[in-house]
Amino acid sequence: DADVTQTPRNRITKTGKRIMLECSQTKGHDRMYWYRQDPGLGLRLIYYSFDVKDINKGEISDGYSVSRQAQAKFSLSLESAIPNQTALYFCATSDHAANYGYTFGSGTRLTVV
Amino acid sequence: GESVGLHLPTLSVQEGDNSIINCAYSNSASDYFIWYKQESGKGPQFIIDIRSNMDKRQGQRVTVLLNKTVKHLSLQIAATQPGDSAVYFCAGGSNYKLTFGKGTLLTVNP
Numbered sequence: 367d368a369d370v371t372q373t374p375r376n377r378i379t380k381t382g383k384r385i386m387l388e389c390s391q392t393k394g395h396d397r398m399y400w401y402r403q404d405p406g407l408g409l410r411l412i413y414y415s416f417d418v419k420d421i422n423k424g425e426i427s428d429g430y431s432v433s434r435q436a437q438a439k440f441s442l443s444l445e446s447a448i449p450n451q452t453a454l455y456f457c458a459t460s461d462h463a464a465n466y467g468y469t470f471g472s473g474t475r476l477t478v479v
Numbered sequence: 480g481e482s483v484g485l486h487l488p489t490l491s492v493q494e495g496d497n498s499i500i501n502c503a504y505s506n507s508a509s510d511y512f513i514w515y516k517q518e519s520g521k522g523p524q525f526i527i528d529i530r531s532n533m534d535k536r537q538g539q540r541v542t543v544l545l546n547k548t549v550k551h552l553s554l555q556i557a558a559t560q561p562g563d564s565a566v567y568f569c570a571g572g573s574n575y576k577l578t579f580g581k582g583t584l585l586t587v588n589p
Contacts, residue, residue, distance in 0.1 A: 370522075397575070406488075408568060409523070409579040416575070424576075456522050460575075468513075468577060470522030 369393045372457050372471035379447050379478055387442045387474045389457030395469070396462055398440035400432060403454040415440055447478040491586045498556040500583045502569035505550065511572035514543060514554045517582070518565045526554070561587045
């Protein structure tokens with residue numbers, strides 16, 4: 367089983383729909399992150415959480431929201447999806463003791479039509 | 480703000496040759512740098528890291544060099560193999576958050 371699991375792996379949704387991407391981890395890490403990857407732009411940070419009660423905006427949080435339901439679960443929601451949110455989304459985790467030792471999930475490919 | 484970029488978007492090498500992938504960063508406060516490898520359909524995988532108080536670190540077939548004077552780091556892969564074909568990202572860390580570069584596609588020709 368993967369250490370960081372993202373569901374779904376692929377999703378096509380219509381403009382205006384609400385969609386949730388889920389991430390769960392078995393590494394016992396306290397920190398979790400959501401990144402978005404677009405061709406030619408690398409990975410950009412959407413939201414991050416250093417523990418269950420801590421939620422922070424990243425560089426491109428507009429149009430997104432998150433929920434840290436438990437230490438092991440961090441979900442990303444698009445309240446009203448728009449086509450320019452079509453991208454590959456990655457969840458990552460890290461441990462406070464390891465600073466930047468991120469572990470990434472396999473990604474969710476989201477298409478908004 | 481932080482920006483991390485790569486000098487070349489693509490790099491093609493012959494199997495067995497050494498590969499060098501370069502990266503520039505802008506944030507002097509970055510205290511940690513990582514190289515990631517991303518294969519098609521997968522998430523980024525950690526390759527090697529280096530703290531800002533070091534200028535060189537070696538792993539198995541990989542070496543990262545950090546030049547803080549010119550804010551530049553590089554990833555050297557020795558005896559490049561077909562399995563090394565992937566997109567390589569550098570990332571700079573500050574305040575426990577990573578900022579990623581845009582990636583370099585490495586293609587290894589047999």
